[in-house]
Amino acid sequence: MAKHTLFYAVVLPGLEQLAAAELEALSAHDIEIEHGGVSFSGTTQLMYRVNLRSRVITRVLMRLRSFRNMTLEGLGFEIDKIAWHLFLNESSKVNVSVSTKHSRLNHSEDIADYVSLILKKAMPKIGTSNSALFEQSIHIRIENNRGTISLDTSGERLDRRGYRLESGKAPMRETLAAAMISWSGWQPEQTLLVPMCGSGTLAIEAGLVAKQQAPNLNHDFACLHWHNFKAKDFEKVVERCMGMLKNEAPKTANIFASDINAGGVSITQNNAQRADVTAWMDTTVLDVHNLVKPDSPTGGVVLLNPPYAQRIGETASTVSLWSDLGQIMRQQFLSDPAWKVVVICPEQSFEKAMACKVSRRLKVTHGGESVYLLELASIN
Ligand SMILES: C[S@@+](CC[C@H](N)C(=O)[O-])C[C@H]1O[C@@H](n2cnc3c(N)ncnc32)[C@H](O)[C@@H]1O
Known part of the structure; x- marks a missing residue:
């Protein structure tokens, strides 16, 4: 049996459960949820x-060692025990990032400098x-x-x-968009409406789901540059991804x-083209006030990422737009049990409006702020 290693998936705080479900579907072992991440093991x-x-x-971080000796020398001893030559080589630029909380060893910069020094010696x-x-990044978490x-x-x-080489004012992180789609329960055979699409992130991520495309096929992963990179194993995984693709x-x-x-x-169209999902989606210029529920025997989902006031003076018109959205959703979608509406909301005043x-809410911390x-x- 191939050797199992411990890994840690970093996620936006709030997305741990969704990440754990993904990891389970990908056949990870020993899945355990922590704040802002999920640990798991596997080959x-x-x-x-x-990653793909x-x-x-x-x-995804690979856990190399755990330690309890809270002195620089103790940490140095652990660093020395790691077979770095399996991962690093002349072409690696090493960055050491340190986070420390409630611990005796607590000077992040000193720790980072010390670890860099020991690595350079080794x-x-x-x-x-x-x-x-x-750049290869070593993460020390205490x-x-x-x-x-x-x-x-x-x-x-x-x-x-x-794919998002162009974006509007407030683009959404692709991982958050994917989480919103997954959390909404949308299934690819259902209709999906994204009536405030901005640069198209939600619609494009949904397109990738419908196409069964691994979202990170073109990513330059750090592990591809490791000394012990297993090209054949990687190719096998890529081949499997290609086999799943709905062309x-x-x-x-x-x-x-x-x-x-x-x-x-137009930005959405260009981004969708780069993501190769244009055939999965339809794009239109439309004021949400003119949105009409389409006929859909399988029902559908509306995903809303409305604007929020960014400048003084915008507040009143933005609140009034959120109030209109509530009315449009109640009139057209919330009275139909085949439809679901999920909104991303930055603050309570908009929810109130x-x-x-x-019926459900999920708090996600995003760039230091909560959404x-x-x-x-539904209303009957
Ligand atoms: C927060 S942005 C969406 C960002 C998008 N999710 C992304 O990742 O780029 C809000 C969008 O709502 C659009 N919008 C504002 N008022 C609208 C209206 N009445 N009808 C349709 N879209 C509107 C804006 O043009 C903007 O693109």
Whole structure:
């Protein structure tokens, strides 16, 4: 049996349950939820699979060691025990990030400098390549006098899928968009309406779900640059992803993205083209006040990411838009049990303005601020 390693999936706080469900579907073992992350175990192939296929995870760390000796020398001893030559080489530029909480070892900068020094001694050739260097990140996490040393496997954050080269004012992280879709319970055979689509993130992520496309197929993962990168295993996982792909688009698209702003719609079209999901979606310039519930025998879901006031003076008109949205949803969708409405809401005043009952809510911390996913309750 292939060796199992411990991993840790970093997620936006609030998305732990959704990430755990994804990990279970990807056949991870020992799944345990923590705040802002989920630990799991499995083979290197599993780690490749999670990086390629997860939709809501921000990054995957590989846990190399745990330690309890809260002195720099103790930490140095643990660092020395790790077979770094399996991962790092001349072309690695190493970045050490440290977080410490309620612990005796608590000077992050000193810890980072010390670890870098020890690594440099153990592997003097690190970062000496003449060609481009690839940044490898070592994460030291210390909490309540217990520490872990991990190596990042993902490289750039996984929400940076690569298709969103253009965006509007307040683009949504791709992982949050994917989480909103998953949390809404939308199924690809159902109709999906995204009537304030901005740069199209929600609609494009839904397109990737419908197409069964692994969202990170084009990602330059940190683990691809490791000394012990297992190209054959990685290729197998990629082949499996390609095998799952639905290349034949539906005869008529059932993901409808619209926005009042023609510029936004054109950005959505360009981003969708880069993500190769244009055949899965339909885009229109439309004021949400003119939205009409389409005929859909399988029902559907409306996903709303309305604007919030960003400048003084915008508040009154924004609150009035949220109030109109509440009315439109009540009149057209919430009285039909085949439809669901999920809204992303940054603050309570907007929720109040909608004047709709909320049947479920999920708090997600996003860029240091909290937003809420709200499922609006049906009315009979
Ligand atoms: C917060 S942004 C959406 C961001 C988007 N999810 C993304 O990732 O880029 C809100 C969008 O609502 C649109 N909007 C504002 N008023 C609207 C209206 N009356 N009808 C339709 N769209 C509207 C804006 O043009 C903007 O693109």
